[in-house]
Amino acid sequence: MTGITRPVPVPDEVSAPFWEAAGRHVLTLARCARCGAFTHPPDAVCRGCGSADPGFEFVEVDGAGTVRSWTVMRQSFLPGFDDDVPFVLVDVELAAAPGIRLIGRLLDGPGAPLRTGRSVTLAFEDLGPGLAVPAFELAPAGEG
Amino acid sequence: MPRTFEARNRVAIAGYAQSPITRHAGCSLGALTLETARRAIGDAGLRVDEVDGFVTATLFPTSGAHALSDGTSLVSANWLAEHLGVNPRYAAGFQGMGQLPGAVAMAVNAVASGAADYVLVHRALHNPQGSYHGNPMIEARGDQQWTAPQGFFGPVAMIALAYNEYLQRFGAEREAMAVVVEEARKNGSRIPWSHWYEKPLTTEEYLGAPMINDPICRFDCDIPVDGVAAFVFTSAERARDLPHRPVYVSGFASGFPVRRRLPLHWPLDDIMEVGAETARRLWEATGIGPGDVDLPQVYDGFSPFVYLWMESLGFCPVGEAHRFVRDGGIDSDRAGALPVLSGGGALGNGRMHGVPQMLECYLQLSQRAGARQRADASVALACHSSPHLGGVVVYSAEP
Secondary structure, eight states: OTTOOSOEEOOOTTTHHHHHHHHTTOOEEEEOTTTOOEESSOOSSOTTTOOSOOOOEEEEOOOOEEEEEEEEESSOSSTTOTTTOSEEEEEEEETTSTTOEEEEEBTTOTTSOOOTTOEEEEEEEEEETTEEEEEEEEOOTTOO | OOOOOTTTTTEEEEEEEEOOOBSSOSSOHHHHHHHHHHHHHHHTTOOGGGOOEEEEOOOOOOOSOOOOOBTTTBOOHHHHHHHHTOOOSEEEEOOSSSHHHHHHHHHHHHHHHTSOSEEEEEEEEOOOSSOSSOOOOOEEOGGGGGTGGGTOOHHHHHHHHHHHHHHHHHTOOHHHHHHHHHHHHHHHTTOTTSTTTTOOOOHHHHHHSOEEETTEEGGGBOOOOBEEEEEEEEEHHHHTTSSSOOEEEEEEEEOOOOSOOOTTOOOHHHHHHHHHHHHHHHHHHHSOOGGGOSEEEOOOSBTHHHHHHHHHTTSSOTTOHHHHHHTTTTOTTSTTSOOTTTTOHHHHHOSOTTHHHHHHHHHHHTTOOGGGOOTTOOEEEEEESOTTTOEEEEEESOO
């Protein structure tokens, strides 16, 4: 991954399908084959039914959701973000998976009008070939 | 039937020592711990060879890539016993969050069960050279893969999301938090061993400080330090034969969320839901309620924890702490106020992870607070960490 100076996800045997899909700009969540509940991040055990053999399948979900909180990152303790600060991180509850919350960059930037409950849609930050991380953008005005 | 703590007031603190709290101690953390432990044992009127139990929590609360080295960046119970030349009957470390309340609970249980007669609880905190939380990670593995690639990392961003949720939900303003931080620094400025001794903070300084991760500024965070504190626990009966007035442990409580979250994602609802259960357990164990506590010492390693603990424990209604503090509700110099930071807390002492809260309970209830001695404090409590992961201990001046 030459040229990338910020942390890149290293897929493991559980998470590999998630990152493969993200590279295609598709958001997936781990769904339990026993009860159908989502667990994110995926875990050894299904948080819905408690199965220790959840047979997780990564299924595509709509990444639209609502902002529960946000922060403007004016300083980062990680390498590779010095040219990006200040940037906005949003805490988003997914409409397609109530209770599941993701944290990602708000690509609209630090001047964007934010409030809790604001609707956002899924976006991706491309870090390299086949390598992208989920992010968000404000939904068009009038959508909350 | 309520689950009252069976060892209620049967175990007591008999002595203590607190090192100077400095940015860098000028000696190893192990050396500072050894000296502090010897002083605490002597303070309790004991010889080192009479101490037969050692408990601590070793968590080094950094997100950086610093080396973990026993005796240098942390000090375990076994390291301390070994270097004091003691072969203890009981040595243990608390692994969870709320490290100091957790260690106190283990020490109390050890004494109450007879596993040890005199248990030394210490907490040693280290400030390494270089950036405290800075981490050169370029490959995000394991749990970190879900958040570090997005730039969400470290405890400042963690508390920033929860605090902003609080501000938005309850219409709170940062000006109210200036009152909290000034209160901690005012009290810390009166404590000779504090890093902030004789250094109070003004509203202008607080509101003028640059943001790190909005809405958290530098002064909302405690400052990393080198420091050690140690306390000697024994049975109430034995404590009454020792030089200092015993301070009894009435009970303790902790909690842990079961909901799956991203690493370091602490939504406000998780904090408050689990915090309410922790509070319920505490009042059930101790048989008292918030109105019976004269001296609640809430945790403040990040300033928003002050609101969250006050509300979780029922010292004010949920969503009201920011108004409570603006109305002078926590001013330790005002009669009738709730002096939740009278010991200066972490913001007024340095990153001592719950030590200032516990020490203030001990000093006030044992009548050893000197010029800061408060009248009429007989029930106190000390919190550490967040209400949904941490713990709280109730202390009493009377058995």
